[in-house]
Amino acid sequence: MSSRYKEFSTLNLPLTEAEILKQWEQNHTFEKSISQRSGASPFVFYEGPPSANGMPGIHHVISRTLKDLVCRYKTMQGYLVNRKGGWDTHGLPIELGVEKELGITKEDIGKKISVEAYNQKCREAVLRFKDKWDDITRKMGYWVDLNDPYITFKNEYIETLWWLLKQLYSKGLLYESVSIQPYSPAAGTGLSSHELNQPGTYKDVKDTSATVMFRALQNEQSKFLHDAVHGAEVFFLAWTTTPWTLPSNLGLTVGGSIDYVLIQTKNPYTQLPINVVLAEKLLPKYFKPEEEIKEDVDFAASQNAAAGVTAIPWRRVLQCKGKALEGLQYEQLLPYEANSIEEIKNITPEANPFRILLADFVTTEDGTGIVHTAPAFGADDFKVGKKYNIGILTMVDKQGKFVDGLGEFSNRYVKNYKDEEEFVDVNVDIAVKLKKENRAFRVEKYEHSYPHCWRTDKPVLYYPLDAWFIKTTAIKDRLVELNKTIQWKPKSTGEGRFGNWLENMVDWNLSRSRFWGTPLPIWKTEDGESIKCIGTIDELNNEIKLANEVLGADINKDYLHEGILDLHKPYVDEIILVSDTGQPMKRVPDLIDVWFDSGAMPYAQWGLDYEKLSTGHKHPFKLPAGVEKFEELYPASFIAEGVDQTRGWFYTLHAIAGLVFDTVAYKTVVSNGLVLDKKGNKMSKRWGNVVNPFETIEKYGADATRWYLITNASPWDNLKFDEDGIKEVQRKLFGTLHNIYQFFALYANVDGFNFSEQYIPVSERPEMDRWILSSLHTLIGKVTQYYDEYDPTQAGRAIEDFVGEQLSNWYVRLCRRRFWKGEYEFDKICAYQTLFESLETVVTLMAPISPFYTDAIYMSLNEVVKKGAPQSVHHVFFPKAEQPYIDTDLENRMKLAQDACSLILSLRKKQNIKVRQPLQKVLIPVLNPTMKAGLAQVENLIMAEVNIKEIAYLNPEDTFIHKKVKPNFVLLGKKMGAKMKAISTALSNFSQEEIQHLEMNGQVFMSAPAINETILLSEVEITAEDIPGWSVATGNGLTVALDITLTKDLKMEGDAREFVNRIQNIRKERGFELTDRISVTVDDNTNLKESLITFKNYICAEILADNFSWVAGLQGESVIEVNDNQLVVVVTKNK
Template sequence: MDDVTASARDTEVALLDQWRARDVFARTLAERAGAQPFVFFEGPPTANGKPGVHHVLARTVKDLVCRYWTMRGRYVDRRGGWDTHGLPVELEVEKQLGISNKREIEQKVGIEEFNKKCRESVFTYLEDWRRLTERIAYWVDMEREYVTLKNPYIESVWALVKRIHDQGLLYRGFKTVPYSTKSGTVLSDHELALGYREVEDPSVFVRFRAAEDPGLFYLVWTTTPWTLPGNAALAVHPDVTYVVARAGEERLILAKDLLGVLEGDVEVEREVRGRDLVGKRYEPLFPFWGDLSGERPNAYTVIAEEFVTTTDGTGLVHIAPAFGADDLEAGNRHGLPRLKHVDDEGNFTEIAGEFAGLWFKDADKPVSRDLKSRGLMYRQATYKHTYPFNWRGQDPLMYVAREAWYIRTTAVKDRLVELNREIRWVPGHVRDGRFGNWLENNVDWALSRERFWGTPLPIWVSDRDPERWEVIGSVQQLSERAGRDLSDLDLHRPYVDEITWADGHGGTMRRVPEVMDVWFDSGAMPFAQWHWPFEHESEQASQFPADFICEGIDQTRGWFYSLHAIATLVQNSVAYKSCLVTGLLMAEDGRKMSKSLKNTVDPWDAIDLGGADALRWFMTVTNNPAGAMRFSEDGVREVARKILDTLRNVYVFFARYANLDGWVAGSAAPALAERPTLDRWILSRLSALVESTTRDLADLEISRAGRAIEQFVIEDLSNWYVRRSRDRFWAAGLPDDKRAAYATLHEALETVARLMAPFTPFLSERIWLGLTGPLDGGDSVHLAAWPEANSAARDATLERRMEDVRRVVRLGRAGRNRANVKTRQPLGQVQIVPPAKAEPLDDQLAAIVLDELNVKGCLSLEPGAVVTELRAKPRFDVLGPRFGGAMKSVAAAIRELDTEAVATLEREGEVEVVVAGETHRIRRDEVQVEHDDPPGMVLEREVGWSVALDLAITDELRDEGFAREVVNKVQFMRKKAGFAVTDRIEIRLGGTEPLVRAVERFSELIRQETQAVRLETTDGPGETREEWNLNGEPAVLSLKRV
């Protein structure tokens, strides 16, 4: 059996080579071909940026779940993919080329050259991604990976769009949309949700002069002064009461309920209903547009709209149809002009006079200053609110009315909501919360993007009649329309733009210039990765829907939505049955990781802290992967020390002694029923662990599963079973008891290796190979079957009784600590009182208590017996709300309870007290129970158990305490000097008379415990020599190997 003491890094790197050489990942698929599939979809990353430590989180969870189901015998096809289109790629290329907008791309670079650069850029960091993917043991098929820029993938996307169109769900619309002036394109609603930030914007109250009365003003509130040059009307609610209010020397019209916004003394001249203001004219704030009354008679008039409220502002709304959704709809209803003074790059046009050339967000202050200079600014301030930014370009978005192509997802909203209820979300609140609310408020999907590098929108429109348009669903269909074979055509711009044909009515069909939302690309992967529907239809059908997907919380309105929407539209089905949503990975200080804050973590540095296994365990067990977590270097190191080193040390202990004894797996060992209590207990606990881990991982309760394993390895296996079994492994020869210990520990380690394989693939593999060896057919734990819970080994009663033992031991140790008596100092007696109706410990279990507590005798008293005076102390924080003014009297009655009454309270959970002739039942949680130590003893109590240690120390007990101190120091010196566990030694001890007397009295105990062949009570030379203070007595110890 192998030793696994090599560094984690060296071990992991060696295993990577070994897995490659043995083709283990491919064999996990080949050996399960034909088995029931467990379908997994890989969310495609973009390889034009380096992977970060946050990518390790999702990839670890995905790998963990796939490994688990593979070991359960399922066929888990883990196909990788790359997201290669979209704005992120374009922005990176713009940086490289030193340009910053669409105009420069078209005029300085050209679409063909720009897209060529984009194609080159998308795989800039491909090797970094692949190296990290392999290093963290994320097994994913990179030989069959799908790539969104390839023609077959694009053709499948076109086929999906065609099917959606054939259902009547694709249309061209003129709507108010979020628009990025820096990127020059519309964003979809789900992209919009990815980029909100808290900002400080203007809050201004502006005067609009009434046309019929120059001394009367309509008071209007807005937070977007830059839109005021585009104002076309003012809206009121027809049923709201408005007033003409005199404030100082001016008269203002506003809603009666909002008079509080006015400053100083206010006098109401008259009231008027909103409908009576309709049609009133006012003077435009700016002269840019001239007289519009002829062609647009409702321009610069008051109109009635139901969306106007009196919750804030003034009850009058400034309407700019070119820059707001409600504004556009109101403009359409009332025939208002769309006064657009901002160009596609967000700059004010020449029509805006002195403001020309200003970027729209920079124009707020100049516009406000101008209004103030002309006496039209009533009041101005700022306010904080959330505002949408371009999720990639990081520029604030502009809401503007534009033409775009849409998918009518609102037509299937109810089905989107219904199918969402079939998905198991982890954490569960995402279903009806973040994702469910998003679906409930669904708007049509803005599909088109006015950019260059993306899947071209497969729509051809007649240049003679824009209402004549056609959606192309395949290269074959496009070839037929063009009258030539286009099977070798690169389907990207500008090449696809060159394909035209006659429309049959004197015009030419030309492709629209837009490309598609990149989220449609990634959401199409369940179909497009197979080149569906052109080939592999049966494979696609068998791999749809996914049983499991996993990405970060930001994808609820990204990939999770696009998958769900496309599957609903095309297949009337869920795209995935379960989804684990990973939380945000933050810096150690709790802030978001950011290059500007210099708190990002390089994933390779994180791996070097303790190996990939430690990082994986930290992200999936130490922290809940479905919740927010802080990265911590010390946390990763603690994982390596606490759980991984503990398991490694248990294996090393086992392997060392098994090798010395020549014990091999499969050697004869006593049957389970004939093994000692400790063996039967650990195997029962092991069976329970298998059962809970199997269930929790199936339920995607990853952290809970891992914590149970950690508890078992550290507390049950290492701290209890192995520690209590050491003497059995040290025994001479191979008696049945020792064979039982070897067989039991081997089974525990072999099972734990399999249970931990999805979490810690490297250490699990190392231990597995050491336990089984390639010659046993066990050349990888990842090819092994998941362990089955052994119902025959379960003994719930034994587990419960052993837990009682451990509780008694904990209480005894707590008593020793409080009395300041070391465990190495033997004591004479422990008194144990079990809870009422509980069984006393039997002799075997009591013997464990005596050994653990280093006590000579055990006195088991009757269950529920009272061994000391008990007092009840009232808890005012609990009693106060219940009893109010009577609390003091109730508290006094509680203090008067005698020991028997308090014992009843503890035993039965409540007790009666009488206050002023009225009986009250006092609950256990309403009091704090205190006790005194019995004379000469220390007492600890917990959940009905009482453990009392007799603190009297006789001369014999004191001498044995000295002897055990000697044993402890010798063992320390052996280890420090590097002696082997098999080395026999000579001990020489020089010390005071009491110490020498104690050593001579217990010389046999010392020799047995330290493997000493000779023990002399005189000082002398040795290979190692140290001075000690043993319970207050000076001593010198020398050791020499013989």
């Protein structure tokens, strides 16, 4: 135990942090913070795994600070908070990175490089920046266990994923279906949404668009249409920008509540009379108002109109809602062998195509309000097509050309995918054919933005691809219900963004056709009749042997002895299983969505426990030492990530937990906003405005950075990152704290204070001490509440205010003398104990947010004062707000004193009178006895602080003061409502007599016609406004008047004080110790002699002078100036 408090030189956060970090590592401070809580109730935290294949950025620092501070706080609250780290290691970004590095594309994999070698590369790339991540984790002070992290590419991890998938499969929640995905025929590959979001993907192109006519079948259901036009043909108009999808058409979709009209008109190309149906709102797009005909005329007669006449007369015949059209049938537009009804039924036996369907995605913005629906080539089309079971036709192959059996269009590319010079756009030919057949109503070029493949620059198609899905929609309602039990910060993300997402959820498309990821554990026979879903490695190994036994010789021969060693491609794909009927089964080549990896982390981080598995345990997962039940680790009490994870991790965690275990995965989730640059732009490498967290931490320290990130904006708001903000935190908060500590250490070392004296009960301490301790405990209460509400921003701001305003600027400043004056006895000990306690407590409150410097102070304090204190601030229990300490009245009257001082100082400033110059008197009007009593208790303080000799009070009944009255709007507003305006005006016009009357009687009846109400004294606020004839200042309901007369005595005292100040400066300049005694000699020839002699005793006491003498014509090195008088002095240190 040291006997002296460590005294630091100037504040150097980065240096201090490095030392603390070393100590933490030597003393295993983090590990102990957990082991010390063993047996305590757990607070479960999940670490969202970062991907270590890129450099960490400042945005990682903010979300990790948030996680860290909650975990530290909960630890201090007495919980056991385990923090297992993890790494996300699969996924597209990693693959793309490797492809870029190797200079290859997806198509080259398996050709130029084997899948085995490629995956090996990925495995190496995955943890490329692990060192950097580990480094930032250390340096920023993020406490997480990185010794035993979960890693998503490990077999045990993948195995758990398989087990989960098998649970889903067994419940019938995992199924294969077709999904419509972006596909690049030129590159021969599907595109991920990530690839589609590359810049420049969407380009404006001009395409041939056609409004085409589908002929309605005449039957009972369509009678109302045909009757309206005397049995003539009726056509549905539909618009498309992709005529090549027309041979695959199987339906027409309308909006149920949209108004449609039947129009009698002529085909502009053939001039034949026709009747068409389209949305009423879109009539102006096709017909001119002036050409509308109201009466029933013979349209066929106008057929012979002169050539060149472009007018298209039209007439409304009938109007109906889309709902009325539902189920109407129409004739196939472009029938060929390949898309005959027999072929359609071949693919989908129960198909019932060529009907009108209802869906709510139909709008009346474009086209005709009737949407041509080809289920193969649009996600919406597919969805509505499936609902109505209209089948599916894919008349375009994977190269992007029409299939055989489409007549003249067979084998033609639908877009110029091969860069043919003679390319003739098949879309134009289709349009021409339809024009000739009286099936096109309008054909034109249409410019729109359309996605293109980023590799080949060719247009992308939406194409049906086989995929495996998780039937999340099956438990949609349950997921919505469970979500309501989750505490979201901010609330709106949970209710709005996440809630909406759940409401509009679709099944989870799990398939990815990539190479580096968790393989889908599903094997199928060639004919697809038989399917096996594998749940564990053991199960797979048994199946491997079984297949070898049944199918014979070479099957799985490499995997017979040790079983499978790596669950990745290509090995899993080499394994052939056998069906119950003896057929060989191959694995479905897909990988699963990486989001399943991270969403399954609550289970997979532990791995499967075979023993529990064999007994059918509900949670067959391994458990870390000391944990008895899985329930101690699940669900999470708290998780936090960026708001961009809403549809990512937050969703997959929620979905998997709901699907497999019917619970939530987390009880509280904080989604933090993004970090923008100081102009509010998103940080991106392209803009070069990315902030390097290493540099920031090195420059300003992790503590200041963390504090800034947390207190500048609420975590869920976006943060505009500005270095100047960190500087300010460093300077203001940490600088101030540092000075307070330094001040304490300096004097405590002089006096040898080490808290060995008995703890002095608060009630016995001086008012100032009771005040700061009361404020401190009020602060503890606030901070605890804010932390508990996951609102560290408010907690931090409250602490900042306390440290800066209360502790430093008021308590320490006013109490300085107590530390250096007088003997080491009661008052001094009180001061030390109080300041010690305040410092220790305040660093404890701050510790979760900025863990380093607070620990440095904590340790320094307790190196001298070891009251059996724990080794680190992170091991102590969070302070509790103790009611006995809290004295609200005291805090209020101190506030009064602070306000009074502030006002008096502002008056001094106005009059240009220095604080060192004493003044005689200040006048304060008091409005009620409470105020007077309060002020009276702090008047000594005020007088000392502003250097005034006396305070006089003006009583309420004193007519000397000008008062003003105004309503208390909160109270009166509710009661008076509409009369408020009149009351407010009337009150402001009150005379001084009326106000006094109100004060004496406690109420007043206002008889103005619009009011007629009695107003109570408690319902108004009376303020003193002015004291005629005095120099006054008003603020915060307080008024002060200053007597600025300078008497001779005051003047002399002022001189003395100035003199003291100059001598103190000399002491400091010469580097004297605080306790050194001195002798002072002053030149006899000065106007100040009278002042100095009068106050000689005071002066000597202040400057610790034993001798004070006068010499005429003194020569010396020090010439000082006191109130415009030059003066030579000689100061010498006494031996």
